[in-house]
Structure formats: structure tokens, C-alpha cells
Amino acid sequence: MENKPVALITGCSTGIGFETALLLARRGWRVFATLRDVKKSGPLRKASAGMPLEILPLDVDRTASVRRAVAGVVRKAGRIDALVNNAGWGAFGALEEFSDAEIRAQYETNVFGLLRVTREVLPILRRQKAGKVVHIGSLAGQMTFAGIGLYCSTKYAVEAITESLRLEARPFNIQVAVVEPGSIKTPFKVNRRKAVAFVEGRSAYQKTLQAILAFGDNPSALAPGPVRVAQTVARALESRRMAARYRVGLDAVLFPLVRWFMPDFLYDFALRRMYARFRKA
Amino acid sequence: MESNQVVLITGANSGFGLACAKALAERGFRVYGTYRNPRKAGPLRDLAAGLPVFPVLMDVNRTASVEKGVGRVLKREGKIDVLLNNAGFVVAGFWEDLSEEDTLAQFETNVFGVLRLARAVLPSMRKRGSGKIINIGSIAAFAATPVLGAYSATKSAVNSITEALRMETREWGVDVTEINPGEIQTNVVENTRLGRDVRSKSSPYRAFTESFERFAQERFRHAAPVGKLVQTVLKAVGDHPTKRRYLVKFEDRILYWMRWLMPDAVWEWALGLTFPWSKRV
Ligand SMILES: NC(=O)c1ccc[n+]([C@@H]2O[C@H](COP(=O)([O-])OP(=O)(O)OC[C@H]3O[C@@H](n4cnc5c(N)ncnc54)[C@H](OP(=O)(O)O)[C@@H]3O)[C@@H](O)[C@H]2O)c1
């Protein structure tokens, strides 16, 4: 146990965090799997029986909680080799109609939360003169989709955070990367928080949003499971030099590629046509 | 010319905002320019003495202030044809040198401020079936560098916000676009907020920050005058429909296309040639 590399992962109750924690533990890491609410730790506890995996509470929205968790890991393991910033959720609604509180809540987790954990862990990695940080970004950090504009904007921010932090940390032998999954089969969509204006049926965009929801909730047969993302995270963490970004899923690879070849006006036209279909649905 | 067109410009007492207020008023627009600090409103008041420019008190960080300011314009004019979301500033420092408050302040103005203004003007624009929102982004949205990571993150988020709003509001006849300038001579450097620990003797990034500062000062010494930006704004105001995004200077276009064409590894190598931080410590 002593010479195993140590990983700290946020948001491990379900989905990508859950599978990443298990996979890393199986691959010889000592894993600190953290959850916002340890009452939800049953399934992970069961699945990880006998593995070098410990569960700790960590709510990325709260500074005190982040400090306590990171200090706990250092006390127990003495070091951190990898941080996986996975905790996140998606807001759904028209950009115009989110209240201040809704905007703040979305950023609190996806952006400020990610920064909070990173800020706490960086000094440790620096002292070790080694370490890796992986952010779970999204295809939504490369392209903006209707109905989830607020969520996309947080993931765009994560892209810029990765790009700048990657260069800032390099002289200290700390590597930073972003993993960009496309659509993945996890409870992510169920856990989505819909804008109050939409839930109460008083949105000016009501019908369009409903059509987008109906479209997006059709489970795609092509969407990979969270294990695929976990495998990519493991591959990144176990490589000698991490690339800047890793894409997971056909959509995450293809969409940006198509976009890359398209002139702006054509992309604009394509988006408009797609959005118009929701409107008329 | 377009004598009855009403424009609302945030942050109009300085830099871009002030120059655009003058140019638009000279072309017959009725310009409402916001300021938040009466002691710094001098240049705007001087402008108002000879042109159809009307100063409005507004702090984009506060919802009540935004609603009140926009409400006053709507009451007087009955409409806002163009919103120029311009108020913004720069937080500088390596990520580890920024406090939570620094980061929050950066997003509060540059991102949440943009959303607040959009929320305040859109209902009236949708009702009239016309209107235009021009967000001032930055070339930093596409090219994140050390020291300006937080700023880049906010401008990347704005990039996504523009894209979402552009899709979502089109059916109401509202046009949303973005301008992404590179360095231009304004008060942006004087108004830059340094992260909490940037000047701290114990900051591990001290040497890097200093060399970056010298680099930035040099670049801003040769920055283009504000006239280039004004031309672009006038073009965006006049275009029906607008382009998806507007770049300002030739150098900005080169940078944009380089980033577009280069794989991450090549881009980072090229950045490393320009900046001195890639050495190990
Ligand atoms: N699924 C996709 O299609 C997809 C695609 C691209 C990117 N992603 C990203 O992947 C990451 C994981 O999502 P997922 O698909 O695995 O969805 P998920 O099953 O809903 O998992 C999200 C996890 O984040 C946790 N979390 C939320 N807020 C938190 C907070 N304040 N503090 C600590 N933990 C918090 C959740 O905990 P609770 O159970 O307590 O809520 C949960 O464990 C997210 O960042 C998401 O944006 C997902």
C-alpha cells in the first residue's frame, strides 16, 4: 500500500467519478474517492470491497469541506500524485432566464469548485515536484448547444483554466489535462437542474426547451458508458507526458473535427437550421 | 442618419466604451453610457455636453442597479436597439496566486454582468421583435496564457454565452454577436487587479510573473489605438445580420488562425518560444 501512487477524485457517488475511482483502484492506485454526500456511498463501498479505496466527504462548493478532505488525504497518505476534478452538473434552460442564484450555483460547482480543489492541491504537488491534474471537461466546452448554454459556458471556462494552468504548472513538473467526453450514459441527465422559469411553465422559450429536452433525452445507442471515460483518465494519468486534451466518444471526436473544417458562416447556418427544428417541433 | 436608434453601452466612462459612445453619438445614435463611479464619470459628462450622450449610473455587479439603469432608459426611450456589453476588467496572476475572491470578482463582472444585462434588455427586445446585443470578448478567449488564466476563462465563457444567446434569441428577431479584440490602448492595464499573492515574497511564481509583466508592458506599449476597435463596433452595429464574431486587428487574425490550425503541442511549443516560463525550476 505504501508505494502505490495516490489519487484524489471528486464526485464519486455515480457515473464517471464512480467508475474512475474503481478502475484506478484496480490498476494499483491508492484511491481517495470523495463524495458530496457520504450517505450515497453504499454502492461504491460495496463495489470497492477489498480494494485500496477510501471514501471521504467533499463538497466542492464549500471551502472548509475541500480543505478538510485534502488535509485528510495528506495525513493518511502523505502525498497526492493525481487529482481528478470530476464533480459537476448541468443546468438546463434559456440563458436569458436563469436567476442570479441559478447562475451562481452552476458556476459554484463546475468552475469555482474545480478551482477550489486545485488551489488546495497545487502546493502539495509543487512540493513533491511531481503530480498530475485532470479536469473532466466536456464536448460542451468546445461547442455550445441550445438549452444548456449556461453549462457550456462553465465548460468553456474549464478549457481556458486547463490551458493556462498547464503552462503555469509545467516548470514544477506538474502536468494538467482536460478530458472531454461527449454524451455518456450516466445519471448526468437525470441530475440536471432545470431553470425555475421552465419548470414553472412560464418560460418564453417553453416549447423550444421542451423539444430540446425530448430530443436530448432519447438515449443514444452510440453513447459509451462511464467506464470509457475512466479508461481515458487512467491512460492519461499513467502516461509519461499527458497531452493537453483527451476526447471520449465518437461525438466528442467528430463534432469538433467537422466544426474545424467549417467556415464560421456555414457553422452559423447549420446551427440555426438545427435550432429551428426544435422551435417547430 | 439613424437618428432614433438607442444604444446602451456599459462601462462608457473609459476606454472602448467612451470611444464608442462618442463615435455612435456623432453618427446620430442616442447613446446611454453607464458609469459606476461618479468621480470617474468626468470624460463621459464632457461628452454629454455636446452630443446626444446620456450618462447612466450602473454597477454591472449588482442586479438591482442593472435593472434600475435599464428601466430608466426604457422608460425614457421606450426601447433599446443595441446593447454593447463592454464593462469588464482583468484579474492578473498565476492561478495559485489568486484568492477565491479574486476569481469570483473576475467572473462577477465579466460573465455574470454580461448575463445580467442580457436578462434586463431581452424581454423588451423580444417584445418589439428586434434588437442587437454585442458582447465585448477578447482574443484571450481563444488563446489562454499564464497570468491571464482567470481573464481567459471569463472571456471563453462569454464566447459560449454569445453562441447560446445567438441561437436562442434569433426567433424573436434579436441578433447577438461578439467582438474579440487583442491589445488596444485603453485604461485596461491601470485598471488591472493583481491577485492576492502576486506581490507576495513567498510566491513561487514571482520570477515568472515579473517576466510576464515586462512582456505585457512591451506589448501594450505598441498596442493599437482605440480607433480600430471603434471601426469594428460600427461595422457590427451596421451589419444586418451580424457575423458570428468580429476580430479587430491583423495580428489578432493571425493569432486566431494560428490557434485554429496548430495542434495543441505545436501551439504550446510556439508559446514557449515567446514566454520564458517553460524552463524547469
Ligand atoms: N454524462 C455526460 O454525458 C457527460 C458528458 C461530458 C462531461 N460530463 C462531466 O462529467 C462529470 C461527471 O458527470 P457524470 O456524467 O458522471 O454525472 P453524475 O453521475 O451526475 O455525477 C456527477 C457527480 O458530481 C457530484 N457533484 C455534484 N455537485 C457536487 C459538489 N458540489 N461537490 C461534490 N460533488 C458534486 C455528484 O454528486 P451527488 O450524487 O451528490 O449529486 C456526482 O457524484 C461532470 O463534470 C460532467 O459535467 C458528463
Ligand SMILES: NC(=O)c1ccc[n+]([C@@H]2O[C@H](COP(=O)([O-])OP(=O)(O)OC[C@H]3O[C@@H](n4cnc5c(N)ncnc54)[C@H](OP(=O)(O)O)[C@@H]3O)[C@@H](O)[C@H]2O)c1
Ligand atoms: N484594451 C484591451 O486591450 C482589451 C482587449 C480585449 C478585450 N477588452 C475588453 O474590453 C472591455 C472594455 O475594456 P477597456 O479596454 O476599455 O478598459 P477600461 O478603459 O479599463 O474600461 C473598462 C470599463 O468597464 C467599467 N467597469 C468595470 N467593472 C465594472 C462594473 N462592475 N460595473 C460597471 N462598469 C464596470 C469601468 O468602469 P470604471 O472606470 O469605474 O472602473 C470602465 O468604464 C472589457 O470588457 C475588456 O475586457 C479590452
